[in-house]
Amino acid sequence: MKGKLILENGMSFDGKIFGHFGETTGEIVFTTGMTGYQEILTDPSFYGKIVVMTYPMVGNYGLNLEDMESDKIHLKGFIIKEDAKLPNNFRCEMTLEGFLSQYNVVGFKGVDTRELTKIIRDNGSMKAIITDKELTHKELKERFDNFSYENAVEQVSRKGIIEIGGNGLKIGVLDLGVKRSTLDTLEKMGFAVSVFPFDTSSDELLKHKLDGLIISSGPGNPNEMDRIVRAVRGTLANIPMLGISLGAQIINLALGGKVAKMNNGHRGVNHPVEDLKRDKIYITSQNHGYSIEKLGISSEATHFNLNDKTVEGFRCDDLAAMGVQFMPDFYPEDSNNVFADFLSLIEKGVNLEGIEYCDMDEEFEN
Known part of the structure; x- marks a missing residue:
């Protein structure tokens, strides 16, 4: 079916709609991975x-059904060239078009995705519509005005423990x-895991x-998640804590830091990150549209992105808290390092001596 992709800046592209035939509106972003499309489709x-x-x-x-990151597709639309x-793999159970159709997700193809990526790169993430209508x-x-995902975390989080x-x-x-x-990694490490609603x-x-x-990681603007930030702040002095992607941004806000929206975000499986403690470079998987603009109280940067020098990890030893912007569960060696650091925080525990926690609380309220 013929269709159009229309960007918020007025640009439009002709192509074909496949998967679910319909119309969709969302924030258009690009990801740079050569593989991993099933993980992208099912990543909340x-x-x-x-x-x-x-x-x-x-x-x-x-x-296939084994590589699902959740129980369904969460994105609003999927654009490919x-x-x-005729997919060819011994684990293949369905085609891309059949998968999109099963979950009522609109696909769009026949467009030069690299040209489109350059436009998004230069103009920043924006809203877009895929439609078969004039x-x-x-x-x-x-x-465009009616599209919003303010309650994104609520839509993807589990409802019970x-x-x-x-x-x-x-x-x-x-x-x-x-x-x-992420949950599979924790289970393989032998932890007794309890998953809580947002x-x-x-x-x-x-x-x-x-x-x-x-x-955990997740969608949405962390600056609009005051309720979650407050809950995290209430546990900071009592439970050692690790934040992943959105979770890292939430912890940084809870520590009194600042988080800002990025022009494009980091999405893909090839983002180089420097581990300052180990003097090592990791090629990481990432999916976030916000970066840490200012570190919170008593925190120090532990990782940096080599492309744009943004903070990719931090640690607050006194409050036994740390966070990383990349996904540690995709790379065994990197995962071991991140979780090894987390275990060391658990062993050391919290040290409130010298922490002006009340001052931080007052700053948050203001």
């Missing part, structure tokens, strides 16, 4: 996004859109007498 952090794949052909190894008509300027404006096996340390996960691969209070978290708490 892409909720509300129309994702552009920069690699020209997508779908050549099909999709060309789809593989829309007037008034109709376009109405669709889930217990995952293991007899090791009791680790809680505050689910802001946690990926299955709106769990600090009092409820403290009742479970956790050895450590992980604030």
Whole structure:
């Protein structure tokens, strides 16, 4: 079916709609991975996004039920140059088009995705519409104005507490859109994992007498998540904490730091990150549209992005808190380093001596 991609800046592109035939509106972003399209489709952090794949052909190894990062597709639209008509892999269970159709997600193909990526790179992330209709300027404006994903975390978080096996340390996960691969990594490490809904209070978290708490990745603007920030702040002096992607931004805000929206964000599997402590470079998987602009109280940077010098990790030893902007569960060696650092924080515990915690609380209230 013929269709159009219309950007918020007025630019439009002709192409073909595939998967689910319909119309969709979202924030258009690009990701730079050559593979991993199934993980992208099912990553809750892409909720509300129309994702552009920069690699020209997508779908050549099909999709399967084992590599799902969640139980469905979360993004609003999927843009590619060309789809593989005959995927070839022994694990393939369905085609890309069939997968999109099953979950009622609009796909768009036949557009030069690298040209489109340059436009997004130069103009920044913006809203976009995929449609098979001829829309007037008034109709376009109405669709753009009506699109919002302020409650994105609420849409992707679990609704109740889930217990995952293991007899090791009791680790809680505050689910802001946690990926299955993150939970699988924790389970393989032998932790006794409890997954909590996004709106769990600090009092409820403290009742479970956790050895450590992980604030997960997820979608949305962290500056609009005061309720979650307050819950995290209420546990900072009591439970050692690790934040991943959005979770790292939430912890930084809870520590009194600042987070700002990026022009394009970091999305893909090839972002170089320097580990200052180990003097090593990691090639990382990332999916976030906000960066740490100012570190919180008693925090120091532990990782930097080599492309744009943004902070990719931090640590606050006194409050036993740390965060990373990249996804540690994708790379065994890097994962071991991140979780090894987290375990060291758990062992050391919290040291409030010299921390002006009340002053930080007052600053947050203001």
